[in-house]
Amino acid sequence: MGTHVIKMPDIGEGIAEVELSQWHVKVGDLVVEDQVLADVMTDKAMVDIPSPVHGKVIALGGQPGEVMAVGSVLISIEVEGAGNVKESAAPAPKPAAEQAPEAPKAQAAVENKPAQAAAPRPVCQGPMVAREANERPLASPAVRKHALDLGIQLRLVRGSGPAGRVLHEDLEAYLAEGQSNASAPVAAAYAQRKDEEQIQVIGMRRKIAQRMQDATQRAAHFSYVEEIDVTAIEELRAHLNEKHGASRGKLTLLPFLVRALVVALRDFPQMNARYDDEAQVITRLGAVHVGVATQSDVGLMVPVVRHAEARSLWDSAAEISRLASAARNGKASRDELSGSTITLTSLGALGGIVSTPVLNLPEVAIVGVNKIVERPMVVKGQVVIRKMMNLSSSFDHRVVDGMDAALFIQAIRGLLEQPATLFVE
Structure with missing residues (x-):
């Protein structure tokens, strides 16, 4: 028998070390070629490390949460053959996103479970x-x-x-x-609890924590909130969905917001920029690569709609849907999760009234979408019901002046309230 030592591979992009996020095997397990051994976390994405050989796991090179250098020993596997020790780097890793994940059984169970009726108020029953x-x-x-x-x-x-x-x-x-039957659950409901749970912050959650902390410490955040009447854009969206939804797909509000960003950025190029605060250089970009903040089971991800300036409404809608699905299912690649120039974030129907989104560094602007509500508004001296929505946006005050930020959001407001102007060249 021999020993095959697998070293942490060079994942590329100049990465010198990665975080060991999760083991999929333990000592004593039999593994086959191409079986996933571990997940590691780079600055941009989760990456699977497959086995290059068949054999038996005899030693693990680190613990989840440990940062390991490229070239360090990852795992040792006992293999058939001569008794010498063989070393190799693991095969070229694939983003965990590109692996076909196991069907989410728990989620399926939830989705297939019939809805429960609202719990009745407690009563004593004999x-x-x-x-x-x-x-x-x-x-x-x-x-x-x-x-x-x-x-x-x-x-x-x-x-x-x-x-x-x-x-x-x-x-x-x-x-x-009925007292004997009712007293036990009532007592349990008001019993004191002393249990605790400690959760190790590793992998994607640690990267998110680091990025959020870094963004709030390095950038000079300020937020600006504006109210927008979206009645007209919602009527247009409903009309387009009724006419073309079956053949082209349904439109949400997001592709209209992406289009509004593209048009507004023509007059405010300083918002579509990245700031390298170490080199003291601001890079303004002509291409509009819109990051769309997306919640997944492992945390917040920001897949990127590339070249939004060259996309139609339906093209943007299809790309947003594809990227969101890939992110939620863990299939988004490293390239799909990097390279944004401005970010759009929305909690949909749960968007609340106002939020203060955190910048996605090195970007200098992020536009946050709050929920749509119907409210009585005064229009031409008459009280009418309108669909209203707030945009809660944040900017890096080191690069963006307050007046420019306000004018930028006002431009977006004008485009959404007069949706025909979204398509006037």
């Missing part, structure tokens, strides 16, 4: 009486009112009066008999 659901028990109006106040279904109470009439005493007996 032994039930078998009555038909539509059978009206005999009781005086005063007893019925008493049962309603106590949260008792009268048809479940055994009546001791003439012809089975339910009396006040029967309600009290029902409550007394």
Whole structure:
């Protein structure tokens, strides 16, 4: 038997070290060629490390959360053959995103589970009486009112009066008999808890934490909030979906927002920029690569809609949908998660009234979308119901002046409130 030592491969992009995020094997496991051994985290994406050989795992080179240098020993595998030690780097790794993940069983179970009815208010229940659901028990109006106040279904109470009439005493007996059943869950609901859970911050969660901390410490954040009447753009969206949805796909509001960014940036190129604060250089870009913040099971990702300036509404919509699905399913590649020039973030229907989004460094602007609500507004002296939405946007004050930020968002507002101007060249 021999030993095959696999070293941390050179993932490229000048990366000298990576974080070991998760082991998929343990000592003693038998592995086959191309089986995924571990996940490692680079600055941009999760990467799978496959096995180049068949054999048995005899040693692991690190623990989850440990930062390992390229070329360090990752894993040792016992293989058939001569007794000498062979070394190699793992085969060219693939982004974890590109692997076909196992079907999310837990999620499927949730989706297939019938919706539960709202929990009724707690009541004390004694032994039930078998009555038909539509059978009206005999009781005086005063007893019925008493049962309603106590949260008792009268048809479940055994009546001791003439012809089975339910009396006040029967309600009290029902409550007394039900106390032993009701006291335990009530006591448990108000019991003190002393349990604790410690969660190690590693992998994607650590990268997110580092990026957010770095952004808030390095950039001079300031936020600007503007209210926008989206009634007209929503009417246009509904019309286009009715006319072309079946053949071209449904449009959400996001592709309209991407289009508004593209048009507004023509007059505000300083927003479509990256700031290298170490070199003290601002790079303004002609291409508009829009990052779309997307929540996934492993945390927040920002896939990039490249060259948004050259895309139609439906092209943008299809690309946003594809990238969001890839990010949520763990299939987004490193290239798809890097290179944005400005970011769009939205929580959809949960977007709240106002937010203060954190910049996606080295970008200098991020536009946050809040939820759409119907509100009474005064239009030409008349009170009418309009669909209103806030844009909560943040900027790097080292690069962007407050007046320019306000004018930029006002430009987006004008484009969305007069949607025909989105398509006037």
